[in-house]
Amino acid sequence: MKTRLTSLLGIEYPMIQGGMAWVANASLASAVSNAGGLGLIAGGAAPAEVVREEIRKAKSMTDKPFGVNVMLMNPSAEEILNVCIEEKVSVVTTGAGNPGKYIPALKEAGIKVIPVVPSVALAKRMERAGADAVVAEGCEAGGHIGDITTMCLIPQIADAVSIPVVAAGGVADGRGMAAVLMLGAEGVQVGTRFLVAKECTIHQNYKDMVLKAKDTDSAVTGRFTGHPVRSVRNKFTKKLTEIEKQHLDPQIFEEMSVGSLRKAVIDGNTEEGSFMAGQIAGMVNKEETCREIIESMTKEAETLLQDFVKIRGVEIG
Ligand code: TUI
DSSP: OOOHHHHHHTOSSSEEEOOOTTTOOHHHHHHHHHTTSBEEEEOTTOOHHHHHHHHHHHHHHOSSOEEEEEETTSTTHHHHHHHHHHTTOSEEEEESSOOGGGHHHHHHTTOEEEEEESSHHHHHHHHHTTOSOEEEEOTTSSEEOOSSOHHHHHHHHHHHOSSOEEEESSOOSHHHHHHHHHTTOSEEEEOHHHHTBTTOOSOHHHHHHHHHOOTTOEEEEOGGGTOOEEEEOSHHHHHHHHHHHTTOOHHHHHHHHTTHHHHHHTTOOTTTOOOBOOGGGGGOOOOBOHHHHHHHHHHHHHHHHHHHHHHHTOOOO
């Protein structure tokens, strides 16, 4: 399947792996890139030199393009962006903020810039600032989210900008992929399904939380802080929800969350960890290789897009 995204990035399939903090390391990113998608290394809350090491590791594991996701709330974001320039990474995606002021330097270095946006207004601003594409992320996604659903966000952003739109949030199989292409996207970003990829090195307890989750098993906490986060319901989300009701100072609430993602990813602490995952986790119930995930999703989407009327027994006219 070729779209403007595959030619922009020099990849085989129009699929980007989500830049999940603590999760998206060289092992996952190189496996996705080797299988024909675009793998991402997550900057997350890491120091810049840790990101540089991971970039170098990925370079030794793949000769295909890969990118780095820079979480703009990280105090080291600017330093990480400089590392991306020094290490000549192919693509930078950004999240949790407006990367406008960094775009000229990244473009100057020949890096493709793809901000993640939760609204039409930010998508338009990013196009004006010189972004090569945008990832439009609906609130079905895991982690830090906006307010608009994928179903409503994609067509509105696709109408508002001319650069390619990549759909994220709720896409974990070929049906979802075909659906968002119909809505105007030219590629997909997949996070939750890659959490259970064989090459994803997170704690098995995290994978089990995702594999066991039902449709209603995620919760959004922290709306009142301005940084709402979706994760699989557990003792920790219950505690945060209780505290939210007490109208605490947002800063105290945020401080309570510090370290909770590490507790999930590294320690597999099912009680105190923040197991960020999207609503589509209810449908993710099999551990597979990145290649299996990418090839089965794109094949299913291609078949649906080509033969939808026949496959679904729809009669037109
Ligand atoms: O960034 C994400 N997902 C994330 S980041 C993350 S680490 C974290 N942990 C705890 C609290 C907060 C972050 C876990 N998951 N997705 C992309 C995304 N970007 N979602 C929403 C946004 C966003 C929000 C506001 C992007 C831009 C924005 O702009 C505000 C502005 O300044 O205009």
